[in-house]
Amino acid sequence: MSVLNAAQENAVAELLRVSPLADELGHRFGAAGHELHLVGGSVRDALLGRLGDDLDFCTDARPEQTLAVVQGWADAIWETGREFGTIGIQKNGLRIEITTFRAEAYDGVTRNPVVEYGDSLLEDLERRDFTINAMAVSLPGHTFTDPYGGLDDLAAQVIRTPAAPSQSFGDDPLRMLRAARFAAKLRFTVDQKVISAMRDMAADLDRITAERIRDEFTKLMCGADPIAGLRLLVDTGLADRFIPEISGLKLEIDEHAQHKDVYEHTLIVVQNAMRLEGGEGPDFTLRMAALMHDIGKPATKAVGRDGRVSFHHHEVVGARMTKQRMKAMKYPKDVTSDVVELVHLHLRFYGYGRGEWTDSAVRRYVTDAGPLLPRLHKLTRSDVTTRNKRKAANLAADYDALEERIARLAEEEDLARVRPDLDGNAIMELLGVPPGPIVGQAWRFLKELRLDRGPLTRDEAEAELYKWARDNGHLSS
Template identity: 60%
Template sequence: MPQSNPLPHKIAPVADELGELFAARGHELALVGGSVRDILLGRAGNDLDLTTDARPERVLELVKDWADSVWTIGIDFGTVGVRKGGWLLEITTYRSESYDPKSRKPEVVYGETLEADLARRDFAVNAMAVRLPAHEFVDPYGGVSDLSARLLRTPATPEQSFGDDPLRMLRAARFAAQLGFTVAPETVAAMTEMAERIEIVSAERIRDELDKLICGAQPRAGLTLLVETGLAARVLPELPKLRLEIDEHHRHKDVYEHTLTVLDQAMAQEEDGKADRVLRWSALMHDVGKPKTRRHEAAGRVSFHHHEVVGAQLTRKRMTELRFPKDIVADVSQLVELHLRFHGYGTGEWTDSAVRRYVRDAGHLLDRLHKLTRADCTTRNKRKAAALSRTYDQLEERIARLAEQEELAKIRPELDGNDIQRILGVGPGPVIGRAYKFLLDLRLDKGVIGAEAAEAALLEWARGQK
């Protein structure tokens, strides 16, 4: 039902201008959903969501001379994208959508009224609208009250809402992480009861929600909700598996709680308040190899030998199945595999060669590896934590000194492939790769020795080859 407008003077002029254009042509237009919610929360950006009774083809006709550019990537779902100046607008035709029990894609059916469109929205805080250009506020499901209470409820029954689109269950966890909202008890109950329905949703849509959750302000809240409702067991099963049973003597950590703490501590090291996707996923996945490598040793001890290697494999498999870009998969997996390397440093016993190898293996991920390694210290023993921190400070200082001496981040053999072919008198082939590796190891072990000495070493190495 119409409400008094709580958004005076907060509607972007570009939205009013577009509303007047649609009204002049006999069509309705309203600012809707997340845009209204974010304006009320004081966090609006330059992206606006709008809804209309006009069909997508008609929307294209209406905006073609008004917009700076138009895109139609979402037109099959009733959405037309528009850029006007610095504003990005998505205009979606009134609709309702639902899943066939065996389908991964929603079936889109266009609606006729704004009120019916709002009824299909995921949560009441996203089921508010402002008609344009009149600025008539529409809030049929108490979204303003829920926003004030920081509560997530569904407009319809949660069972009906999640039946229409099971992805909304993940979206509830995502909003808990992004906005710090509490999910209503009946909504949590429905998420728990209907968790298996998430399996009909495509991997790409699940990935997008999980990624937004991880990059939210409070990912711990969203992840906890996923684990408690059983959704995590279906979309990110490695996480609940970390809830290892603590032995009777309480001699090893709850790996699940440890992981959430590492994630919190990794976030605390992010710069400029920007979420570091690779760092956060690495923190979340760094110990997922522990359940498979857990062994009970003598005297009640528990070991997890090589869990970093197993964890890297599991991370690569999960993130690939979720259709993450290959570079993200590679970076996160590499950080998981490297996260224990520092503990071989002891109290500083590494040679300069070992430090060079540490830097070389980390490559462009060195800064993130520093942060992940520091975040992985969750001991409550202040003396032990301080000692670990000092030791890592010392390692970073050694890296910095070596970098000043020899541009450590750009380590290359002193002879390249062309030099190797010339000196050995051979053409391209496997021997060049073996020779290059020998020279790289020499560079790491000895530092800069000069091209003449490197050539002599190469020839000596070649004499020992078959």
């Protein structure tokens, strides 16, 4: 009982941070004859001492009645979720969603719930995904309601469902992915009965749209411990339903270190990348590139006469596979493009330590990476997972040297914006040609020359342009 009282006190203390606003809203609903309860993730986060600025409430009021209560009080109102019983408002910088008690019904076939309004708080809590999200604090009285032991599960750091897992996941299969996401976000353990149901019902995830899966997976990858979530997805077979390339890594031997397979290597790379993110928060693009960087290995595996395993050009194959998978998951084109490019470039560094890189090669490395260069630095360093301390130290020293060389060249040249020494207008004027393909060809020639030799003087650039034009029959008479 003492745990309950302490947790209640913590929850109330957190609620006081947004009071009197929350209580004021509760009074407004009460005056109109309706209930109002802080619920779900907001209560969970309040108990964990991390209540944010997005608050979720439930009520017996129907959407039109909720609108009548908040009209003239809220700073802004949006009705995009009205068909699901949700009205959104903004007040004093807080984003608030108020949802009518729900008793959702699913037919086990369609991807979207059939929304049915409920009549009580307990009915609403029963339909929620996990016990830790099935608690409520009534307003303005601050009465705590916990019918499914969510408080105890929160203290034990375990994820369970209010109803039987099979019933919960049968209602909404996305909840299986949410279990893995909460394991990643909260570092909680998933109950064995829940895991068993996830394993048995993994195929039901096929009922869910790619967009909903993508959003949950993105949140998982941005969690505090995505490795726990990823392992759960692979071990239950859920990963095979939407990103099977990850499970496919388990049997492949990593050529950098024979003591682990590529699957384990990949998880370590994700962890390494997270440590290099800095204090700016989760970097989904970097984490996703770390996860996908070796998915081309199964398709490129070869065993030489000496018995050594190789994966030639797996970065090229992996980039293509990454593009296909992220497109299937409906990721935005710009995010997909960045991840694909990082996968494609992640091996470019190897060989630098042998002294083979010219200044031209360094310029091309920077130019090809473009704005992704900081992430490429982190991904390349993260890819070193060998237990051989001398080898790891040598690779780190080599990359330190490369970064120093990039910095030195950057002082002399603007490596981030390598351009030809002559622009399009100058090319047209010197060659006496109108806009068209010849100008583009000449521009690309001069850019390649700039990458190879560094900055040219005006006279040198013009001489090279004239020579190129004569050699290719483009010099005007």
